[in-house]
Amino acid sequence: MTWRCTGIRWNDGLPAIGWCAEGRGERSSPLVYGQRLAFAALGERHCLGVRRAGKRTPCPTAATVPGRAGNAQCPECARLDRSFSVAADTNAADPRTYRVYLAWFGPEMVKVGITAEERGPARLLEQGAVTWTWLGRGPLMATRRTEELLRAALGVPDRIAYARKRAVRGHLPAAADRAREVGELHARAAALPGWPESLERLECEIADHAGPFGLDGLPAPARxxxxxVPGGAVVGRLAGAAGPDLHLADGLVVDSRLLAGWxxxxxxxxxxxxxxxxxLPPLAAPGGQDGLF
Incomplete structure (x- = not known):
């Protein structure tokens, strides 16, 4: 029975490596900062199929996936995945309650997004948000409209590239400074007119993921x-994790999305x-947030 990696899974605020095997379901291996990691890729990388409502449907052709692809899905499974997806706006009838959040990843790197209320802060952990707060809660379409309103009014994007997030993790300002920036943006958002009537506004309660991510003393990312690749090995000591990234003590960052399918x-x-x-390129000084990313 072949167990294939599915990347990082954040369970109850703690990172773990996920695994799946056809006919055997899924499992996870908890990660502990300071532990030695050592693994090698065997055989070929295969499509992980489609995971929906907690159940994974295997790829019908067991297709191979390029080693550099950020998504461990073949084109057919990726299309099927997006055909019924809130993120892709193909599941507008989702009856669940959603929440709008404001997430801070580094200086001048803030985004607005939504997540299903039942998931709690899991989406913020998955994205690598360092500091964040809720903005409101309500039906899906109301949260979508609020997201668009705030993006336009505050000049913040709905996504930020992982390369930008990881580049600044070893050079973050103090927790009080990043909390102040998030608090100021929350106040600006709350003062805006035009919020949907069906959306319940939420008070600013700032949360910080420095602890779960192991950011204190994290070595600056270098590579x-x-x-x-088949036979390729990674050996090192785990210093921290944020979003899909594993940070090793020698400055190597392992994007676990590239481990998925192996x-x-x-x-x-x-x-x-x-x-x-x-x-990694030298860290550039903040120069204004780019709305495209």
Whole structure:
């Protein structure tokens, strides 16, 4: 039975590596900061199929997926996934209650988004939000309208590239400073006219993920995994995790989305890291938020 990696899963505020096997369901392996990580890719990377309502449907053709792809799905499964998706605006009839949030990832990197209320802060952990607060709650379409209103009025985007998020994690301002920035934006948002009547506004209650992410003392990211390859190995000590990223003590960042779809096994005892990586560019000074990303 082959268990394939599904990437990081955040359970009750703690990171874990997810696994799935056809006919066996899913499981996870908790991650502990300071532990030694050592794994190697075996065979080929395969499509993970479609996961919906907590159940995964295997890819009917067991298609292979390129090692550099950020999504471990073949084109057909990806299309099926997006055909009934809130994120892709193809499931507008979702009856669940949703929440609008304001998320801070670094200086001048703030976004507005929505998530199902039943998921709690899981979406914020998955995205790597360092500091955040709720803005409101209500039906899906009301939260969507609020999201668009706030994006336009505050000049913030609905997404920020992971490359930008990870580049600043070793150089973050103090918790009080980032909380103040989020609090000021919440106040500006609350003062705006035009909020849908069906949306309940929520008071500013700032949360910080420095603890769950292990950000205190996190080494500055220096290199990032660009692909897994057959036989490629990663060996190091886990210093922290944020969103889909595993931060190792030697400055290597492992984007766990690139691990998804692989069978990962223990490498040889004397193995060292041997995978394609790229150097991270020098950290640029903040220069105004780019609305495109």
């Amino acid at each position: 990032v995994l660009t692909a897994m 069978e990962l096994v223990a490498p040889d005892a004397d193995a060292t890291t041997a995978v394609p990586v790229a150097e």
